[in-house]
Amino acid sequence: MLTTHNLTYSYPGTNPVFRFPDLTVGSAEACLLLGPSGAGKSTWLHLLAGLLTPAAGSTFLDGTDYAKLTGGALDRFRGRNIGLVLQRAYFLEALTVKENLLIARRSAGLPADEEGAHTVLEQLGIGPLAARRPHQLSIGEQQRATIARALVNHPKLILADEPTSALDNRNAARVSSLLRQRAAELGAALVVVTHDQRLRDDYSTVVELQPSTPQQTY
Numbered sequence: 001m002l003t004t005h006n007l008t009y010s011y012p013g014t015n016p017v018f019r020f021p022d023l024t025v026g027s028a029e030a031c032l033l034l035g036p037s038g039a040g041k042s043t044w045l046h047l048l049a050g051l052l053t054p055a056a057g058s059t060f061l062d063g064t065d066y067a068k069l070t071g072g073a074l075d076r077f078r079g080r081n082i083g084l085v086l087q088r089a090y091f092l093e094a095l096t097v098k099e100n101l102l103i104a105r106r107s108a109g110l111p112a113d114e115e116g117a118h119t120v121l122e123q124l125g126i127g128p129l130a131a132r133r134p135h136q137l138s139i140g141e142q143q144r145a146t147i148a149r150a151l152v153n154h155p156k157l158i159l160a161d162e163p164t165s166a167l168d169n170r171n172a173a174r175v176s177s178l179l180r181q182r183a184a185e186l187g188a189a190l191v192v193v194t195h196d197q198r199l200r201d202d203y204s205t206v207v208e209l210q211p212s213t214p215q216q217t218y
């Protein structure tokens with residue numbers, strides 16, 4: 001379960017102080033964080049991933065306090081417990097899609113699992129593309145490969161940043177549904193941040209952020 005309390009953040013040398021609403025997202029639950037561009041959604045997601053350190057407040061994942069993990073420990077914790085689906089697919093182009101998944105496990109210190117990688121690619125409907133290089137996939141297929149990579153370590157938390165913004169309606173609906181379905185099957189908490197209003201009706205929990213203003217309070 002993911003919980004946050006009184007999270008705030010401001011970028012060094014800038015005025016706005018982002019104050020984020022408290023979140024509780026249980027295992028197999030999904031939460032949509034909706035707001036316009038510039039509202040602080042990516043900032044929030046980076047805090048939830050432990051990629052940014054808050055000015056104040058706390059984040060716990062399954063009882064682990066991010067503030068107690070420093071340096072390498074936080075990176076290892078993230079690698080093992082958090083699956084990230086970022087706006088753009090960052091793959092190693094020299095490797096195949098499947099090898100990119102295997103590397104994700106290795107860098108988290110987990111044993112290779114060829115069968116697991118194959119299974120997750122099949123589940124996302126891109127099994128036949130496993131041996132291709134990432135650039136040989138369409139945008140929609142790349143986004144599904146990004147999701148596959150986020151799932152391959154069986155994370156407790158899946159964080160997705162605008163996973164559908166580059167997709168047409170059909171692919172957006174498909175990606176959104178796959179994310180929710182796979183997260184629920186894994187028993188992972190799922191947090192999606194987006195400005196994409198098309199996703200609103202898919203989620204029972206929706207938290208809306210207002211546009212950013214100096215000294216803002218949500």
Ligand code: ADP
Nearest residue numbers: 011014035036037038039040041042043044212
């Ligand atoms: P969103 O994801 O909702 O579009 P972001 O979290 O990316 O919003 O950014 C919120 C605001 O924070 C931006 O409008 C920008 O002014 C500011 N911001 C984002 N990243 C940085 C940074 N690295 N340094 C300074 N300000 C930043």
